[in-house]
Amino acid sequence: MEKTYKQTAFIPIENGSVGSPKGFHTGGQNIGLRTGRPDMGWIYSETPAVAAGVYTTNVFQAAPLQVTQESIAEEKKLQAILVNTVSANSCTGQKGIDNAYTTRKWMAEHFGVADHLVGVASTGVIGMQLPMDKMKKGIVAIDLEGANAPFEAAILTTDTKPKHLAVQLEIDGRKVTIGGACKGSGMIHPNMATMLGFVTTDAAVDPDALSFALKSVINKTFNRITVDGDTSTNDMVLLLANGQAENQQLSEQHPEWPAFMKGLEHVCQGLAKFIASDGEGATKLIEVQVTGAKDDHSAEIISKSIVGSSLVKTAVFGSDANWGRVVCAMGYSGERFDPNKVSMAMGDLVLFEDGIPVDFDEEKAKDYLDGSSVVIKTRLGEGDGQAVAWGCDLTYDYVKINASYRS
Amino acid sequence: MEKTYKQTAFIPIENGSVGSPKGFHTGGQNIGLRTGRPDMGWIYSETPAVAAGVYTTNVFQAAPLQVTQESIAEEKKLQAILVNTVSANSCTGQKGIDNAYTTRKWMAEHFGVADHLVGVASTGVIGMQLPMDKMKKGIVAIDLEGANAPFEAAILTTDTKPKHLAVQLEIDGRKVTIGGACKGSGMIHPNMATMLGFVTTDAAVDPDALSFALKSVINKTFNRITVDGDTSTNDMVLLLANGQAENQQLSEQHPEWPAFMKGLEHVCQGLAKFIASDGEGATKLIEVQVTGAKDDHSAEIISKSIVGSSLVKTAVFGSDANWGRVVCAMGYSGERFDPNKVSMAMGDLVLFEDGIPVDFDEEKAKDYLDGSSVVIKTRLGEGDGQAVAWGCDLTYDYVKINASYRS
Incomplete structure (x- = not known):
């Protein structure tokens, strides 16, 4: 993208x-x-x-x-x-x-x-x-x-x-x-x-x-x-x-x-x-790609909302292809869009298409999510706006580091 | 308050x-x-x-x-x-x-x-x-x-x-x-x-x-x-x-x-x-009280910014009187205010006064933070606005629950 x-x-x-x-x-x-x-x-x-x-x-x-x-x-x-x-x-x-x-x-x-x-x-x-x-x-x-x-x-x-x-x-x-x-x-x-x-x-x-x-x-x-x-x-x-x-x-x-x-x-x-x-406690890099947004700014807001979601971050940590949390984070980003035109994939695995869940191979998804780098791709049907954002998974070690380090 | x-x-x-x-x-x-x-x-x-x-x-x-x-x-x-x-x-x-x-x-x-x-x-x-x-x-x-x-x-x-x-x-x-x-x-x-x-x-x-x-x-x-x-x-x-x-x-x-x-x-x-x-994995209730804000709406935004901060939440989990993370979360709330008029306490223990750290008894602070309910009080010098917000600490169990539960 x-x-x-x-x-x-x-x-x-x-x-x-x-x-x-x-x-x-x-x-x-x-x-x-x-x-x-x-x-x-x-x-x-x-x-x-x-x-x-x-x-x-x-x-x-x-x-x-x-x-x-x-x-x-x-x-x-x-x-x-x-x-x-x-x-x-x-x-x-x-x-x-x-x-x-x-x-x-x-x-x-x-x-x-x-x-x-x-x-x-x-x-x-x-x-x-x-x-x-x-x-x-x-x-x-x-x-x-x-x-x-x-x-x-x-x-x-x-x-x-x-x-x-x-x-x-x-x-x-x-x-x-x-x-x-x-x-x-x-x-x-x-x-x-x-x-x-x-x-x-x-x-x-x-x-x-x-x-x-x-x-x-x-x-x-x-x-x-x-x-x-x-x-x-x-x-x-x-x-x-x-x-x-x-x-x-x-x-x-x-x-x-x-x-x-x-x-x-x-x-x-x-x-x-x-x-x-190398975020605190991170085990995986998450890259979120958003395309088809109203404009680039809207895509940026949506990409940051996904990559910032604690529930998306913990799901990636657990290698759980929890697409529901991804679309949920898109939905509360503050941007308005037609939910029926939203599609989503993790790597090459399509999980959600035009607002409807897609049957997918859970084992394949888990294999992909077990890697050290996870790409979440979402496509809206609003325009040509696109953006990429990066983050990491939320792990036990994040909690450990921050419950004890005075920063 | x-x-x-x-x-x-x-x-x-x-x-x-x-x-x-x-x-x-x-x-x-x-x-x-x-x-x-x-x-x-x-x-x-x-x-x-x-x-x-x-x-x-x-x-x-x-x-x-x-x-x-x-x-x-x-x-x-x-x-x-x-x-x-x-x-x-x-x-x-x-x-x-x-x-x-x-x-x-x-x-x-x-x-x-x-x-x-x-x-x-x-x-x-x-x-x-x-x-x-x-x-x-x-x-x-x-x-x-x-x-x-x-x-x-x-x-x-x-x-x-x-x-x-x-x-x-x-x-x-x-x-x-x-x-x-x-x-x-x-x-x-x-x-x-x-x-x-x-x-x-x-x-x-x-x-x-x-x-x-x-x-x-x-x-x-x-x-x-x-x-x-x-x-x-x-x-x-x-x-x-x-x-x-x-x-x-x-x-x-x-x-x-x-x-x-x-x-x-x-x-x-x-x-x-x-x-x-009773938030996922929570061990403590956090109450954030904000007074002296420009108006109630501003106080509400600041209170939510504090109670939503992952670093404040992990500090409370670790019973660490980390006031720096609290004022930091106020500072990135998006609200503008004079940082030199900000004071902060946890319970009755004042940690920060008019923009300057206050020496405090770490043991007393730890005792207070070991309780099941923590009140964080912040005062600004902008007006009469006030608000309260509630949240919980961020713990290992939050990560555990969400790395394995498909919600």
């Missing part, structure tokens, strides 16, 4: 990440917030990079997000980013804001750049102040040439795997790389979640075009995933373009703009799916 | 239920849909009762709801109601509608009343046709004087307890009784759920006033509970008033109308809380 872009358009970079584009350095280290694993990560570009950000819509917006927005507002550029785990620096009052400014200043001093060229991000427990002594020691110890842990491992919380990806494409005959890393896990829901995403490129991109590109791609990727319907106070995706590929500056007018946008969407969609399939 | 009505205003009826008001007979029996427990219930009024209904907002509306609406539309009266479990008769096409009409006709014939004086309700698996042979045998065997199982036990699915309640009050110097029974469990979310509610009274009530009363009380009671955010195709609450108390016909003009409304709200609120505390 979703257009699959020709593999030939990009060359995937093996083990690629946010540090793959030219001129970007990344790393992580343990600064004593947690035992036995890196707990702070950083990104540094050799030259100031054009920057764009998208932030949580939560009324309680964490201090680092406020400070990073202020940084980017100054001249739409960033050169360094600091990410800490354990403390989310959210709901921490004026002291939390002051601390975010101070860590930004320390990073700027360490790298010899202006304060406003530094972005800061935090993930962890809401209401906990930053451990400033440890933060300071960690920042002054950053060494681009040192024995660094991978950035993508250093920013994780309850994630079970690092999440990263990079592709290469040609623009103006120059090699351009787009790379990204992110964290997810709990509090994941469309409109940004306890999700931090960092995407870099060595392409030269016009600042306004970069901002537009990020917003439009996020709506089709990161904002299409849900783990538990909770939208965190700390969600942020930052996109940096440092121009070291030396292409002609990209904007909507550039003939290869669509190729760049597709590359960016490919990276963001890959990262978003990593987050969905 | 919520006004508590003086206990003196009503006399609670011990073990009262939907059959308590004068002239109502109820019962249940096993018709072979399940083993070892009643699976069909019925309500009969000696005289036609003024009737009002509220129905699911789901686009896929089950066949019995369509038929019951048609019954009530005829002359705003019902005299008998049939409820079956196991098959929800939802997404069953024209055959499902025909079957609902046929069971209505059998009930009408059995009781010697007009077809349109019968309402039908179903709960169970979506997409399963009614087992018509068993339904027929069950209906013709209904015997008002027989050894009947309690109605409230016969309508349950994954519920663990029957849910019923009745109160008595005086109107025009006559004893008036209001009673109710309901089922809930999964697919429970504001706007009606796999929830069936039946409320009866022997008061004489004007038909339009009865319909208004039901809608307005439902918005403050049944529509304020959530178990899992899923709104079913079969939700329905029916209210019958047969006038056998022989009061002057009640309407908004009657001086004792407010007393009747309060009695009705008391019964519906009690039933709604029974459903919330």
Whole structure:
């Protein structure tokens, strides 16, 4: 359903990440917030990079997000980013804001750049102040040439795997790389979640075009995933373009703009799916495809309603082809449509056609649902609208993790 | 927070239920849909009762709801109601509608009343046709004087307890009784759920006033509970008033109308809380009180956002005073407010005041949260709006029940 872009358009970079584009350095280290694993990560570009950000819509917006927005507002550029785990620096009052400014200043001093060229991000427990002594020691110890842990491992919380990806494409005959890393896990829901995403490129991109590109791609990727319907106070995706590929500056007018946008969407969609399939306690990735809706927006709402349903999620966990819960979730999405024109399949197995249940082979359905990736396809008879959304199953481990982890 | 009505205003009826008001007979029996427990219930009024209904907002509306609406539309009266479990008769096409009409006709014939004086309700698996042979045998065997199982036990699915309640009050110097029974469990979310509610009274009530009363009380009671955010195709609450108390016909003009409304709200609120505390897998009732919102509607949205949060629900299950998840859920409710004017308590323990975390005794908090009922109080600084919502914790058993039960 979703257009699959020709593999030939990009060359995937093996083990690629946010540090793959030219001129970007990344790393992580343990600064004593947690035992036995890196707990702070950083990104540094050799030259100031054009920057764009998208932030949580939560009324309680964490201090680092406020400070990073202020940084980017100054001249739409960033050169360094600091990410800490354990403390989310959210709901921490004026002291939390002051601390975010101070860590930004320390990073700027360490790298010899202006304060406003530094972005800061935090993930962890809401209401906990930053451990400033440890933060300071960690920042002054950053060494681009040192024995660094991978950035993508250093920013994780309850994630079970690092999440990263990079592709290469040609623009103006120059090699351009787009790379990204992110964290997810709990509090994941469309409109940004306890999700931090960092995407870099060595392409030269016009600042306004970069901002537009990020917003439009996020709506089709990161904002299409849900783990538990909770939208965190700390969600942020930052996109940096440092121009070291030396292409002609990209904007909507550039003939290869669509190729760049597709590359960016490919990276963001890959990262978003990593987050969905590594949701807290998840054993399966769920992809919901909706076609035939009134318009794309309507399809998006319906797809999110299905992928967010606790009953659909538990049914997938139990490998139960419970199509009734799927159509039920479509029906309460808030969108109006003719129920007699609705059809539904799981994988290639049609379960419901034109509003009527279809006899199907329960064993075949169970086999399909036992896989690690389940595609739910629904078709309405209203128009050409289509959308895809991603989520995961709801399991005992989700409950276990969240009944004991203070996030 | 919520006004508590003086206990003196009503006399609670011990073990009262939907059959308590004068002239109502109820019962249940096993018709072979399940083993070892009643699976069909019925309500009969000696005289036609003024009737009002509220129905699911789901686009896929089950066949019995369509038929019951048609019954009530005829002359705003019902005299008998049939409820079956196991098959929800939802997404069953024209055959499902025909079957609902046929069971209505059998009930009408059995009781010697007009077809349109019968309402039908179903709960169970979506997409399963009614087992018509068993339904027929069950209906013709209904015997008002027989050894009947309690109605409230016969309508349950994954519920663990029957849910019923009745109160008595005086109107025009006559004893008036209001009673109710309901089922809930999964697919429970504001706007009606796999929830069936039946409320009866022997008061004489004007038909339009009865319909208004039901809608307005439902918005403050049944529509304020959530178990899992899923709104079913079969939700329905029916209210019958047969006038056998022989009061002057009640309407908004009657001086004792407010007393009747309060009695009705008391019964519906009690039933709604029974459903919330007996949600699938639930171990605790959660009550969320919101005050100081811009207006009541805003308070309602915020209260539902908190009580619907999977992360709040798992935290309560784990007895973790995780106030961060509560304020986070307020923040993504969609309502705008000043986060620096927000305060929050669990029970009497203040955890967050004017946007800043408060030091609190973790042991005391854990003791409080270990109880079977948890009250979360939040105060905003926007106005006088207030609301209460109810839900339950999210537990291993919720996952267990829904990974294996096809509903």
